[in-house]
Amino acid sequence: MVVLNRIYTRTGDAGETALGDGTRVGKASARVESYGTVDELNSTLGLARLHAEGETDAQLARIQNDLFDLGADLCRPDMAADAESPYPVLRMQPQQVERLEREIDAxxxxxxxLRSFVLPGGGPLAAHLHLCRTVARRAERLVVELAGHEEINSDALRYLNRLSDWFFCAARMANDTGRGDVLWVPGANR
Structure with missing residues (x-):
């Protein structure tokens, strides 16, 4: 369990922060940018949930929890040191990716x-889910960049890749199973 007795620590006042293993890095590092964008995605998803109900809201709640798992994974470098950690290290797991795949298929x-590309929009939930999709894609690009310099858990990247697809499908479901999608009309304003 996490216990936060104090919100500010002043340890980041010089532009550094601590990673999950205690290593201090600059707040603009690729790793911090990656998990910071995952946090932004989670906040964006919170807005989408204001318009969701029933099973869709339950699925979004599971994804929000997964995003905290993903942030915990990304904030901890050096996967080789996981076994020596004094506490269990949280890493994304293949079954989290597989769950998204099953839900996408359903x-x-x-x-x-689809007969054309879909413009972001439609109803309020769909519009928010499209925003989640684009933030998820940005997070994925940042994690790909991070992976070019440092070791990452491949399931973290796979999860983000599936998640943007999940948001796309969920946005279409929110638009009356696609019947309410706003379609791109190439060259419509020439």
Whole structure:
């Protein structure tokens, strides 16, 4: 369990922060940018949930929890040292990716086939889910950049890749299983 007795510590006043293993890095480091963007995605998802109900809201709640797991994974470098940690290290797991895949497949089976690219919008939930999709893509790009310099858990990257697809399908579901999608009309304003 996490206990936060004090919110400010003053330890970051010089532009550094501590990673999950205690290492101090600059707040603009690729690793901090990556998990910071995952945190931003989680906040964006919180806004989407204001418009969700039932099973969709339950799925979004699970994803929010997964995003905290993902942030915990990304904030801890040196996976080789996991076994020596005095406490269990939280890493993204293949079953989290597989759950997203199952849910994507279930949504896809109900969706109208696409005949054009979808413009972000439609109803309020769909519009917020499209925003989540684009923030998830940005987080994925940052994690890919991080992976070019440092070791990361491959399941973290796989999760982000599936998650943006999940948001796309969920946005279409929120738009009356795709019937309310706003479609791109190439060259419509020439």
């Amino acid at each position: 949504m896809t089976s109900q969706l109208e086939p």
